[in-house]
Amino acid sequence: MISSLKFLTIHLKFITVPRIGVLLALLCISTESLAQENQDTELQADFAISQYPSDTAEAWLSKMAKAFKSLNYSISFVVLKPGVDSQPYLWRHAIDENGIEMEQLNLLNGPGREVVRIGNKVSYFEPNVPPYSLQSSTINGPFPSELFYQPEKLFDSYEFVLVGRSRVSGRSAQQIRVISNDKSRFGLNLWLDQESGLLLKMNMVNLEGQPLEQIQVAAIQVTEQPDPFFARIDLPMLPDILVMRGQQATTPRWKLNYLPLGMHVAKQDIHRLPMTGELVDYILLTDGLVDVSIYLQPMASAKASQDLIGRHESNTILTRQMGEVSVTLVGKIPAVTADAILKSIQLVQ
Amino acid sequence: MSQKFENLSALVDGENSQFDLQGNELITAIKNDKDLEQKWHSYHVIRYGLRKELPQQMQFDIAAKVMLALESEPAILAPKRNWRDLPVLGSVIPFVKQGGQMAIAASVAVAMIIGVQQFNQNEADQPFNSAAPILGIPGGLSPVSFEQTNTMPQNDMMEQRRRINAFIADHQQQMRLKSVELNITPSSVEQPAKNDFQPEILNDTP
Structure with a gap:
């Protein structure tokens, strides 16, 4: 009885601890009177936030999703991945007078790579490729769009834990830990801006808690008016939307007997690889946060291959010989999970 | 309490x-x-x-x-008598023993130096902040590292690498196209396919 009570008091204390930490920090840098003032405003701010229902991780995430969809913002962030130089990006988002979402993502180093989204039209401008547009409501960027826009879709497969508050990018931030319920996928640490709910930092960590990939926001600006950049976009000049070839309904030849919790087959087809022209049976798995590709080839065309495991940035690459078939998996999941998925593949008779 | x-x-x-x-x-x-x-x-x-x-x-x-x-x-109650218990040798032997101890200490030091060096090397392989700048396009394809159990002929290795790169490039492309396909509305499905879409994306996508 005593121990369970203790448990409760500790739990309650954790909620208040980081705030007190911030206050202590403030006390250190300010004079006595200033500190008093800060304390007052801090308490008021807390009151305002607790009026907003953000005392649960779910409420924080819906605040984030709302902020990402509805605010005019400009965010500078850096992506850090193993084995690759750091990649700085500028990300701008605005709502025009007709309520249409406009978004721009710009890679700031090198020859440049720019993506512009106006409503449901996403235009890619990249070196070595003629510009093209796709019909989509999200930009395929370095961050998991589905988490930002529809976090509620992940609630069944991931657990969201409110951890505490800290200071990130010079702002006070709420930390949220994201853990897959069946411990089969990498976890995330999110730091959300206390004021706006926008992302300040995101760490992808492996099952031991070691960082794999990091997004660090350097500067964040929320404005009343859309950024003047969006007024300069000449809509008719954007490339036409590419019309996709109608998907031939092929009967799936393969069956997966194991899938991590919340993961589903998003697509199953036969296509040619862009670089080598080889024909592959393809399965795309997704759980909203990570995408996993599985390629199946007859052994003869996959000559000279053998079982191997590799890593490209934070992607796990696993190739297995299974009877007459060579199976390759690419995706940001732990090798153990990748192996379990591959081993469960079965030919449908 | x-x-x-x-x-x-x-x-x-x-x-x-x-x-x-x-x-x-x-x-x-x-x-x-x-x-x-x-x-x-x-x-x-x-x-x-x-x-x-x-x-x-x-x-x-x-x-x-x-x-x-x-x-x-269990405590050892009656240790066997050995040469150490001889009156003359008893006072001499400790020096030999000490030498042995020093040798052990030295080997520990060597092991520690090697250990520290290895440790430092591991540090340098840490994923963040230590990535050597990649020449060419930032964010471009970086070499895939393999943990292979047995050696392969050079040609096969190149072939393997090429295949893996193709898989990675295709994976990136599929991720980009996924949002398109998941968003297909009945009206967009009815549109006739005007051209076959096979974008050649040479670099990985951001």
Whole structure:
């Protein structure tokens, strides 16, 4: 009885601890009177936030999703991945007078790579490729769009834990830990801006808690008016939307007997690889946060291959010989999970 | 007693406002009090549990178990007499023994140096902040590293690498196209396919 009570008091204390930490920090840098003032405003701010229902991780995430969809913002962030130089990006988002979402993502180093989204039209401008547009409501960027826009879709497969508050990018931030319920996928640490709910930092960590990939926001600006950049976009000049070839309904030849919790087959087809022209049976798995590709080839065309495991940035690459078939998996999941998925593949008779 | 635990709990949470005054006393108390020490340990475990920071394998106090095992070890009552017990040699041999000890100490030092060097090398392989600048297009394809069990002829290796790169490029492309296909509305499906879409994306996508 005593121990369970203790448990409760500790739990309650954790909620208040980081705030007190911030206050202590403030006390250190300010004079006595200033500190008093800060304390007052801090308490008021807390009151305002607790009026907003953000005392649960779910409420924080819906605040984030709302902020990402509805605010005019400009965010500078850096992506850090193993084995690759750091990649700085500028990300701008605005709502025009007709309520249409406009978004721009710009890679700031090198020859440049720019993506512009106006409503449901996403235009890619990249070196070595003629510009093209796709019909989509999200930009395929370095961050998991589905988490930002529809976090509620992940609630069944991931657990969201409110951890505490800290200071990130010079702002006070709420930390949220994201853990897959069946411990089969990498976890995330999110730091959300206390004021706006926008992302300040995101760490992808492996099952031991070691960082794999990091997004660090350097500067964040929320404005009343859309950024003047969006007024300069000449809509008719954007490339036409590419019309996709109608998907031939092929009967799936393969069956997966194991899938991590919340993961589903998003697509199953036969296509040619862009670089080598080889024909592959393809399965795309997704759980909203990570995408996993599985390629199946007859052994003869996959000559000279053998079982191997590799890593490209934070992607796990696993190739297995299974009877007459060579199976390759690419995706940001732990090798153990990748192996379990591959081993469960079965030919449908 | 409960007041003591209360203070301890506050200290663990970092809530102890008069840390300097009470905290020091409390820490001394923890050092001397088995009960408090145990509580100090379990509060931290609870804290990690609440924050979902528990390691996959819990390593509880091994030292205590080793101590227990040592205590229950049978004592050797009557050691056999050997050359060390001879009156003359008894005073000489310790030098030899010392030499042996020094040699052992030296080898430990060598092992430590090697250990430290290896450790440092591992540090340098840390994923962040240490990536050598990649020449060419930033964010472009970086070489895939393999952990292979047996050696392969050079040609096969190139072939393998080429295939893996093709898979990675295709994976990136599929991720980009996924949102398009998931968003297909009935009206867009009805549109006739005007051209076959096979974009050649040579670099990986951001």
